Amino acid sequence: MGTQRVGWTFLTAVGAGATIWCTHFVAMLAYQAKVAVTLDPVLTIASLIIAVVGTGLGFGVALVRRHILFHVTGGLIVGTAISAMHYVGMAAYRVDGIVEWRWPYVLASLVCAALFSGAAAAMLGTDRSIKYRRLIGAALLVAAIALLHFVGMTALRITPLALSQTPLDPGQLHALGLATSLVGLVVIGAGVSAAFIDRKTRSDAMEKLHHMAMNDALTGLPNRISFQRKLDRLLDKARISGSELALIAIDLDRFKEVNDIHGHKAGDDVLVAFARRMRQEVGEQGFVARLGGDEFVALRPYVDRDELATLVTGLDAVLKAPLRLGSFDAHLGASIGVAIYPQDATTADMLSNNADLAMYRAKGSSIFGPCYFDPEQDDAVRERRELANDLRHAIDANQLDVHYQVQASVVTGEVTGYEALLRWQHPERGDVPPEIFIAIAEENGLILSLDEWVLRRACADATGWDHQTKVAVNVSPVQLAHAGLPQLFHQVMLDTGLPPRRLEIELTETAIMADRDRALHVLRQIKALGVGVALDDFGTGYSSLETLRAFPFDKIKIDRVFASELESSPEATAIVRAVLALGKSLSIPVLAEGIETDRQLEVLQREGCDEAQGFLLGYPASGPVSGQSPFGDAKPLPQQASAEQVA
Structure with missing residues (x-):
């Protein structure tokens, strides 16, 4: 930027200085002195140099800082250069006669040049909000040059003497004047051309930058900023005309599979192809934008609902149509949500939000088709999204809690461990059940953060217990599928200082069967660390004997x-008896969950169950755990409360 400024200052100095010099000498050549005239070439060239250097110095000072003091100082230097050029040029103007100067006029010409040049620079460098500031500044600079010349020439008085032997004849004067004018015009033309070229270059660059800022680089569709502006304009038009406007939120289905299986290049090709399809389907009357990732949005004013239904159905069809890319066919489809102004919302934010709610309902619906905003149905979606935001904040702000439920030996009553159970006390909604917020965490990509938070908290708490019992932590299917899970367990135990023998993980067979070979490999790595592994909820899932054979559960x-x-x-x-027999044959301890009555405990004791867990032994509680046997203080579950209500 500094080099460019110096270059433009130089061009400005050459253009302005040469123009001022040409103006002076053309005017002087037109002056009728009524005596023979000659021009001193050295002083003539010197006057040109003074004009160029002086104006360049003045403009340079004016551009040092955007401050009135620098602007005025630069203008005064320009005015001084104009005066110096004029009077050096007059010294080069040799006449056969006596030259007299009336000094009051000379002084007045110097003052006029300085004042008007300073005012011109101040105007050109001032606030750009002033109307016609450039025109006013240029007029002031012209006034400085003109006043200097005419007032200065008024100060000149010539008394003719003998004629010179080599005066300039009228033809030579006209030729010199024409040459000087042409030089001035060439310089001015060059400066103007350079300015136009620079402006055109800047205009093209700004246009490209604007296009980049307002459009998606991959698909060429308008981006989120363009969408917001377009939505505001269409809403204003709809309010004035009383028409309706449809906002269609679109989220591609199974797009992540394309990226994971075929690579990001294939994913980019899919986005470009679907963007082209949507643009063609919406037509010139509509508007399609890419908000980011695989999220798109369409806007379309319409006359009747049949027209809207045709558009939405067409979008659904083109997005579900197979897409051939190289060696594979992509079958994606999309979740589509529609909100209508003014029926569903009256503001841009509300309309966008309601279209998103309808789209999320379409994503979780079994209908497999576009969904229109429905206040009753989408209120539940809105509430879950609000809960998801609150849960994300609760994880970051450490606002969750872990309760521990005792596990004990059925035979001896000795405590064998405690299961860590996550609890969330919402500041406004109160207690949020785990089955609700865990499902929300899975839907919104928060489950990994949630699982790691529980793991770290449980290990840190267990380290502070005054007994050496185990702590059991649940592992979700998403967490089990994560490649870095063994490293996470290792790092957490290093950070908290908990011995691996005191940590046990619990997972369901459903989590294992999602990718059985990979899951068993991860479990073997965890078990190699010394961490225990328990198979949870046995009897309700696959209950596969092959899984028990393939992995030595603890x-x-x-x-x-x-x-x-x-x-x-x-x-x-009979089922419990069979599972107990299976466990004994495989040398795997068996724990029965949900023990709430003495009678249930007696059956387990009679059948030879190893461990038990339930409200009879103790309710989940926060804070330090005692490690003492729970049987002496066991209390039956109150008749008016169910297990789910207490949990």
């Missing part, structure tokens, strides 16, 4: 549904 946990029927269902008792 514990099997029978689901609470069987414990709740031990007193009344012989079938439930």
Whole structure:
């Protein structure tokens, strides 16, 4: 930027200085002295140099800082250069006569040049909001040059003497004047041409920058900023005309699979192809933008609902149509949500939000088609999104809590461990059940952060216990699928100082079966660290004997549904007996969950169960745990409360 400024200052100095010099000498050549005239070439060239250097110095000072003092100082230097050029030029103007100067006029000409030049520079460098500031500044500079010349020439008085032997004849004067004018015009033309070229270059560059700022680089579609501006304009038009406007939120389905399987280049090709399809389907009357990732949005004013329905159905069809890319066919589809102004919303933010809600409902719906905004149905979606934002904040702000439920030996009553159970006390909604906020965490990509938070908190708490019992932590299917899970366990135990033998993870067979070979490999790495692995909720999922054979679990946990029927269902008792026998044959301890009555505990003792967990032994509680046997203080579950209500 500094080099460019110096270059333009030089061009300005050459153009302005040469123009001032040409103006002076053309005017002097037109002056009728009524005596023979000659021109001193050295002083003539010197006057040109003074004009160029002086104006360049003045403009340079004026550009040092955007301050009135620098502007005025630079203008005064320009005015001084104009005066010096004029009077040096007059010294080069040799006449056969006596030259007299009337000094009051000379002084007046110097003052006029300085004042008007300073005012011109101040005007050109001042606030750009002033109307016609450039025109006013140029007029002031012209006034400085003109006043200097005419007032200065008024100060000149010539008394003719003998004629010179080599005067300039009228033809030579005209030729010199024409040459000087042509030189001035060439310089001015060059400066103007350079200015136009620079402006055109700047205009093209600004246009490109504006296009880059307002459009998506990959698809060429308008971006989020363009969408917001377009939406505001269309809403204003709709308010004036009383028409309706549809906002269509679009999120591609299974796009991540394309990236994961075929690479990001294939993903980019899919986005470009679908962008082209949507642009063609919406037509010239509509507007399509890419908000980011695989999220798109369309705007379309319409006359009747049939027209809108045709558009939405067409978009759904072109997005579900197969897409051939190289050696593979992409079958994606999209979740589409529609909100209508003014029926569904009256502001831009509300309209966008309601279209998103309808789109999220379409994503989670079994209908597999576009969804129109429905206040009753989408209120539930809105609430879940608000809960997701609150949960994200709770994780970051450490506002969650971990409760611990005791696990004990059925035979001896000795405490064998505590299961860590996550709890969330919302500041406004109160207690949020785990089955709600864990599902929300899975839907919104928060489950990994949530699982790591619980793991770190449970290990840190267990380190501070005054006994050496185990702490059991649940592992979600998403966390089990994460390649860095063994490293995470290792790092957490290093950070907290918890011995691996005191940590046990619990996971369901459903989590394992999502990718059985990979899951078993990860579990073997975790077990190699010395961490125990328990199979949770056994009996309700696959209950595959092959899984038990393939991996040496440290514990099997029978689901609470069987414990709740031990007193009344012989079938439930038979299933528990079979699982216990299976565990003994494989040398795997078995723990029964959901023990709430003495009768259920008696059945387990009779059948030879190893461990038990439930409200009979103790409710989940926060804070330090005692490590003492729970049987002496066991209390039956109150009749008016169910297990789910207490949990």
